Amino acid sequence: MPTTYSNLIWYTISGLLLLLVQLNLGYITIEGVAPDLLVILIAVIALREGQFIGIIVGFVLGLAFDIISSNIPGTNALAKVVAGFVIGYFYNEQLSLQQSIGAFRFLLIVAFGTAIHNLIFDFFYVEPTDLSLWSFFLRSGIAGTLYTVVVASMVMLVAARKKGER
Amino acid sequence: MRRLADLLLRYKEYALTLLLISISLILISTSNNQQLRSFRTISVGIVASVQEAFSWVPNPFALESENHALRQLNKDLSTQAMQLREEAVKAEKYKAMLGFKEKTPMKLLAAEVVGKTIIQLRNTATLNVGSRDGVKEGMPVMTERGLVGRVVGLNDRYSIVQLLVNVDTKVPARMLGSRNEGIVTWEPDGVMVMKYVPTALKQKKGDTAVTSSQSIFFPENIPIGVIADVQEEQGTLFDRIIIEPATNFATFEEAFVVLHNPDEARLKLEQSLIEGESRRNGGGRNR
Numbered sequence: 001m002p003t004t005y006s007n008l009i010w011y012t013i014s015g016l017l018l019l020l021v022q023l024n025l026g027y028i029t030i031e032g033v034a035p036d037l038l039v040i041l042i043a044v045i046a047l048r049e050g051q052f053i054g055i056i057v058g059f060v061l062g063l064a065f066d067i068i069s070s071n072i073p074g075t076n077a078l079a080k081v082v083a084g085f086v087i088g089y090f091y092n093e094q095l096s097l098q099q100s101i102g103a104f105r106f107l108l109i110v111a112f113g114t115a116i117h118n119l120i121f122d123f124f125y126v127e128p129t130d131l132s133l134w135s136f137f138l139r140s141g142i143a144g145t146l147y148t149v150v151v152a153s154m155v156m157l158v159a160a161r162k163k164g165e166r
Numbered sequence: 167m168r169r170l171a172d173l174l175l176r177y178k179e180y181a182l183t184l185l186l187i188s189i190s191l192i193l194i195s196t197s198n199n200q201q202l203r204s205f206r207t208i209s210v211g212i213v214a215s216v217q218e219a220f221s222w223v224p225n226p227f228a229l230e231s232e233n234h235a236l237r238q239l240n241k242d243l244s245t246q247a248m249q250l251r252e253e254a255v256k257a258e259k260y261k262a263m264l265g266f267k268e269k270t271p272m273k274l275l276a277a278e279v280v281g282k283t284i285i286q287l288r289n290t291a292t293l294n295v296g297s298r299d300g301v302k303e304g305m306p307v308m309t310e311r312g313l314v315g316r317v318v319g320l321n322d323r324y325s326i327v328q329l330l331v332n333v334d335t336k337v338p339a340r341m342l343g344s345r346n347e348g349i350v351t352w353e354p355d356g357v358m359v360m361k362y363v364p365t366a367l368k369q370k371k372g373d374t375a376v377t378s379s380q381s382i383f384f385p386e387n388i389p390i391g392v393i394a395d396v397q398e399e400q401g402t403l404f405d406r407i408i409i410e411p412a413t414n415f416a417t418f419e420e421a422f423v424v425l426h427n428p429d430e431a432r433l434k435l436e437q438s439l440i441e442g443e444s445r446r447n448g449g450g451r452n453r
Contacts, residue, residue: 051179052178052179052182055179055182055183055186056182056186058186059186059189059190062190063190063193066193072194072197073193073194073196073197074189074190074191074192074193074194074197075190075194077186077189077190077193078186078187078190078191078194081183081186081187081190082183082187085179085183088179124194
């Protein structure tokens with residue numbers, strides 16, 4: 001499906017909104033773990049527009065989040081570029097948006113992409129004296145992945161419902 | 167070029183990913199955040215392992231930079247060695263000067279040569295001491311090796327020395343071995359000569375010429391040089407004795423001003439005698 005001008009506007013607005021929401025997720029944070037809404041948006045765009053656009057969106061959203069969240073510049077950008085690249089592999093031209101994200105397959109793709117994203121991202125924040133990389137990933141990476149999948153399931157349900165209506 | 171563009175287009179996702187990953191890593195590496203220390207530790211460990219595994223492969227860029235650094239080091243060390251050699255020579259010279267100053271009964275003032283000429287007929291040297299240091303016109307100047315000349319002009323900070331290698335210089339001298347006396351001068355052909363020594367008096371090569379007690383300005387027994395050759399002067403009763411100067415005028419850089427004041431009474435007496443003589447001679451001619 002070719003990218004249109006209106007799509008681009010929608011993606012930009014969605015990205016900006018989600019950046020703001022992502023910054024203020026304190027009220028739904030459980031034990032310091034929060035879902036990554038940006039990865040879900042990247043997954044939606046990558047599955048709709050393809051791998052190339054997914055990578056670019058991943059980098060732009062990641063860099064923007066690094067800047068506004070005072071994270072180490074480049075960490076989110078790197079993790080989200082790889083997430084966009086991985087998720088983009090599952091892009092299928094034959095499927096509509098509703099078909100792409102309105103199925104369990106979408107949850108698996110988000111889980112896979114988020115896990116890789118968290119693995120890369122956590123790598124920069126692990127304290128050498130605190131925990132091993134693996135135990136750190138298990139604590140915040142897996143938990144974060146599961147939480148993101150839970151939120152992604154809502155997106156999937158909405159898409160599935162739209163798909164059913166048609 | 168076109169094939170490369172085709173290749174990039176074909177694998178544009180991979181190329182873009184690599185490019186964006188590189189940009190991200192550059193951003194991360196330029197960050198000075200404390201949280202990055204584990205990342206840096208692990209990265210350095212990985213890079214070091216890879217480097218160690220491939221250390222046997224020669225790296226022309228590293229070799230070039232190493233070569234450049236070694237060349238620079240070599241240049242620096244050469245300069246340092248040259249400076250040390252110069253310092254050693256100076257130290258040796260100062261040691262000799264200090265030893266001489268301690269041994270000699272003369273009152274000496276150490277000075278540095280700040281300018282000199284040695285290839286003209288009237289050669290002079292400039293010393294960095296002047297009237298405020300106690301220097302007066304007429305004072306002898308010497309090195310630990312021998313006589314250099316006489317102060318002929320000065321201000322409060324500097325003195326001009328008329329060197330022995332100057333056609334205007336005339337020094338009453340004596341041979342240490344034979345005790346024969348004469349006048350040492352510098353001739354326009356660049357040779358130091360002792361004149362007015364009768365041929366009948368035998369001279370020995372290698373004998374040392376020193377200042378004699380005949381001089382008003384120079385104290386006795388300051389070495390001037392050694393006899394290099396004795397030549398008979400045709401049509402006269404005197405020998406022409408070639409003197410090899412004790413001081414190397416080309417290389418001397420430090421000197422002592424001998425704080426020696428001429429005997430005023432003797433000076434006045436001799437000057438009045440000379441003036442009287444010239445008056446008598448002048449009058450004779452007038453008559």
